[in-house]
Amino acid sequence: xxxxxxxxxxxxxxxxxxxxxxxxxxxxxxxxxxxxxxxxxxxxxxxxxxxxxxxxxxxxxxxxxxxxxxxxxxxxxxxxxxxxxxxxxxxxxxxxxxxxxxxxxxxxxxxxxxxxxxxxxxxxxxxxxxxxxxxxxxxxxxxxxxxxxxxxxxxxxxxxxxxxxxxxxxxxxxxxxxxxxxxxxxxxxxxxxxxxxxxxxxxxxxxxxxxxxxxxxxxxxxxxxxxxxxxxxxxxxxxxxxxxxxxxxxxxxxxxxxxxxxxxxxxxxxxxxxxxxxxxxxxxxxxxxxxxxxxxxxxxxxxxxxxxxxxxxxxxxxxxxxxxxxxxxxxxxxxxxxxxxxxxxxxxxxxxxxxxxxxxxxxxxxxx
Amino acid sequence: xxxxxxxxxxxxxxxxxxxxxxxxxxxxxxxxxxxxxxxxxxxxxxxxxxxxxxxxxxxxxxxxxxxxxxxxxxxxxxxxxxxxxxxxxxxxxxxxxxxxxxxxxxxxxxxxxxxxxxxxxxxxxxxxxxxxxxxxxxxxxxxxxxxxxxxxxxxxxxxxxxxxxxxxxxxxxxxxxxxxxxxxxxxxxxxxxxxxxxxxxxxxxxxxxxxxxxxxxxxxxxxxxxxxxxxxxxxxxxxxxxxxxxxxxxxxxxxxxxxxxxxxxxxxxxxxxxxxxxxxxxxxxxxxxxxxxx
Numbered sequence: 001x002x003x004x005x006x007x008x009x010x011x012x013x014x015x016x017x018x019x020x021x022x023x024x025x026x027x028x029x030x031x032x033x034x035x036x037x038x039x040x041x042x043x044x045x046x047x048x049x050x051x052x053x054x055x056x057x058x059x060x061x062x063x064x065x066x067x068x069x070x071x072x073x074x075x076x077x078x079x080x081x082x083x084x085x086x087x088x089x090x091x092x093x094x095x096x097x098x099x100x101x102x103x104x105x106x107x108x109x110x111x112x113x114x115x116x117x118x119x120x121x122x123x124x125x126x127x128x129x130x131x132x133x134x135x136x137x138x139x140x141x142x143x144x145x146x147x148x149x150x151x152x153x154x155x156x157x158x159x160x161x162x163x164x165x166x167x168x169x170x171x172x173x174x175x176x177x178x179x180x181x182x183x184x185x186x187x188x189x190x191x192x193x194x195x196x197x198x199x200x201x202x203x204x205x206x207x208x209x210x211x212x213x214x215x216x217x218x219x220x221x222x223x224x225x226x227x228x229x230x231x232x233x234x235x236x237x238x239x240x241x242x243x244x245x246x247x248x249x250x251x252x253x254x255x256x257x258x259x260x261x262x263x264x265x266x267x268x269x270x271x272x273x274x275x276x277x278x279x280x281x282x283x284x285x286x287x288x289x290x291x292x293x294x295x296x297x298x299x300x301x302x303x304x305x306x307x308x309x310x311x312x313x314x315x316x317x318x319x320x321x322x323x324x325x326x327x328x329x330x331x332x333x334x335x336x337x338x339x340x341x342x343x344x345x346x347x348x349x350x351x352x353x354x355x356x357x358x359x360x361x362x363x364x365x366x367x368x
Numbered sequence: 369x370x371x372x373x374x375x376x377x378x379x380x381x382x383x384x385x386x387x388x389x390x391x392x393x394x395x396x397x398x399x400x401x402x403x404x405x406x407x408x409x410x411x412x413x414x415x416x417x418x419x420x421x422x423x424x425x426x427x428x429x430x431x432x433x434x435x436x437x438x439x440x441x442x443x444x445x446x447x448x449x450x451x452x453x454x455x456x457x458x459x460x461x462x463x464x465x466x467x468x469x470x471x472x473x474x475x476x477x478x479x480x481x482x483x484x485x486x487x488x489x490x491x492x493x494x495x496x497x498x499x500x501x502x503x504x505x506x507x508x509x510x511x512x513x514x515x516x517x518x519x520x521x522x523x524x525x526x527x528x529x530x531x532x533x534x535x536x537x538x539x540x541x542x543x544x545x546x547x548x549x550x551x552x553x554x555x556x557x558x559x560x561x562x563x564x565x566x567x568x569x570x571x572x573x574x575x576x577x578x579x580x581x582x583x584x585x586x587x588x589x590x591x592x593x594x595x596x597x598x599x600x601x602x603x604x605x606x607x608x609x610x611x612x613x614x615x616x617x618x619x620x621x622x623x624x625x626x627x628x629x630x631x632x633x634x635x636x637x638x639x640x641x642x643x644x645x646x647x648x649x650x651x652x653x654x655x656x657x658x659x660x661x662x
Contacts, residue, residue, distance in 0.1 A: 086563065090585070
C-alpha cells in the first residue's frame with residue numbers, strides 16, 4: 001500500500017498540444033479515488049502517466065515516498081486493469097494471472113498459491129484452466145482484476161474497467177470492486193466517465209475537464225456543493241437545472257435574482273461580492289424543485305412537457321412560460337399523477353438553490 | 369417465406385460464378401493432371417493409354433528426379449529465414465516513427481517487380497565482376513581480409529553455392545510480401561495487451577517471444593504454408609538466374625523439362641503429383657505445429 005502524490009504534473013504531446021495542465025493532488029494510502037470527466041478531459045492520460053505508460057512532461061509523481069517519474073512501469077509497484085481486459089489470449093487464466101510473477105522468477109509453488117488465493121477472492125477458481133475466449137465479459141474482467149491482485153501491488157489502477165460490460169453485470173462488478181477495496185485496503189485509482197460508478201465507488205472524486213482538476217471531494221460534497229458550473233452540470237442524473245438571471249439583491253444573507261420575464265428566485269448564498277444587475281446562473285437539482293399550490297409564496301407557473309415513469313420516481317420535464325429551457329423535476333413515484341399539458345406551480349426552495357457568478361464559480365452557500 | 373430448397377438453390381446460384389471459374393481453372397487441370405500421370409500421352413494424335421504406374425516407377429528410379437527433389441527440399445531452407453526476417457521487419461516497421469510508410473513501401477517494391485526484370489538485375493549483382501563481388505572485395509580489402517579489392521566468387525556458376533544464391537534472390541523477392549501479411553497480423557494485436565505485458569515486467573524480447581509471436585501464430589501458419597509451397601514450386605527464379613545449371617535443378621524445373629522439352633506430359637504430370645504430395649505432407653506438419661490446439 002502507498003500514497004500517491006502528483007505535483008504540478010503536465011503532459012504535452014507536442015509543444016502546442018497540452019492535455020494535462022499543472023495537476024496537483026494527494027491520494028492517501030488505501031484511498032479509493034475516482035477520476036471522472038468527459039471524453040478527452042485527460043483522466044486516462046493522467047492514469048497512464050501514473051502507470052508509467054506515458055511520459056510525464058513536467059512535474060513530479062511520488063508513489064509512497066519515491067519519486068517515480070523515471071521508474072519503469074513494471075517497477076512502480078502498480079497494477080492496472082484495462083477496459084478491454086488486455087488478457088493474453090494464448091494463455092490460460094492461471095497463466096495470465098501468474099505471468100508477471102513468472103517473469104520475475106518467482107518459484108512455481110508460490111505463483112500457484114498466489115494465483116489460487118486471488119482466484120478464491122474473485123470466485124474464479126473453476127475458470128483457471130480456461131482460455132480467455134471461453135469466458136464471458138464479466139469473467140474476463142475478473143481474471144484481469146485477478147492478474148492485478150496476484151502482483152500484490154501498492155496501487156491499483158483501473159481504466160474504465162466496467163465500460164465493456166452490460167448494465168446488470170456492471171452493477172454486480174461495481175459492488176464486487178467496492179468489496180474488494182474493503183478487503184484489500186489498497187490504494188485504488190479508478191477512471192470512469194460514468195458518474196454513477198464515481199458516486200458509488202469513490203472515497204473521493206476528482207473531476208477533470210480540459211486537462212485541469214475542477215474539484216476534488218467526497219461524492220456527496222461534490223453533488224451538493226459543486227465548485228463551478230462544469231461540476232454542477234456534470235454530476236447528477238438527470239443533470240442540474242441551470243437558468244440565467246441577474247442579481248437583484250446581494251448580501252451575505254438571502255440573495256435574490258431575477259430570471260427572464262421578471263420572475264424572482266431567492267437563494268441562501270453569500271453574494272456579497274456581487275453587485276446588483278450582475279449576471280449569474282442559478283442551479284437547482286431536479287429532486288429539489290417542489291410542486292406547490294398557486295397561492296404559495298414564490299410559486300412559478302409551469303406546464304408539463306413530458307412525463308417519464310421510472311417506478312420509484314417520476315421525471316417531469318416542464319417549461320416555465322417565457323423561459324426557453326426545459327427543466328427536469330424529480331418527484332416520488334407516489335406523487336400526484338401528472339400528464340402532458342398539465343398546468344402546475346413549482347417553487348425553488350432557497351436552501352437548495354445554487355448561484356454561480358459570471359465566471360461560473362459557485363457562490364458560498366449559507367447554513368439554513 | 370422461402371422454402372429450404374429455394375434457399376439452397378439461391379445459395380448455389382450465388383456460388384456458381386466462383387465455382388465455374390474454379391472448376392475450369394483449378395479442379396479440371398488438377399484432375400486432368402492426375403489422370404495424365406497414369407497414362408502415356410501422345411501429343412501427335414492426342415491419344416492416352418494406361419501404363420500401370422510406369423511414370424511413377426521411372427521417376428522412382430531416376431537419379432535426375434531424385435536430385436531435383438533433393439534441391440527442392442533444400443530450397444525449403446529459405447522458408448524459416450524469410451519468415452523470421454519478415455516478422456522482425458514487420459515488427460520494426462510497425463512503429464509510429466516518421467518515414468515509416470516510405471520503408472513499408474520500399475520493402476514491398478521487389479514483390480511488384482516482374483520476376484524477369486528482377487532476375488536480370490540480380491544476374492548483374494551475382495556476375496563474376498558484379499556488384500556483390502565488388503562490394504565483398506571492397507569490404508574484405510578494407511578489413512584486410514583480401515589482398516585485392518575484387519572478390520572472385522562465381523555465385524551462379526559454382527555448384528556448391530549457386531542454389532543458395534538463387535535462394536537469396538527468392539528471399540529478397542518475397543520478403544516484402546510476407547512482411548505486409550505480418551504487419552496486418554501485428555496491427556490486429558491490441559495495444560493494451562502489449563501495455564499489460566510492459567506492466568507485467570516483460571522486456572522487449574519477452575514481449576516479442578511470449579506475446580507477439582503466439583498472437584500472430586495464425587499469420588505465421590499462413591505465411592509458412594505459402595512460402596513452403598512457393599519454395600517447393602521454385603522454378604521461375606531458377607530459369608531467370610541459372611537455367612538449372614550449377615546444381616540448381618529443382619523438381620518443378622524437372623516437370624517443365626519433361627513437359628515442354630521432352631514432350632513427356634505423363635511423366636511431367638507424375639512428377640508434379642509427387643511435388644504436390646510433398647507440399648501436402650509439409651502442410652500437415654505445419655498445421656500440427658502452428659495450428660490451433662483443440
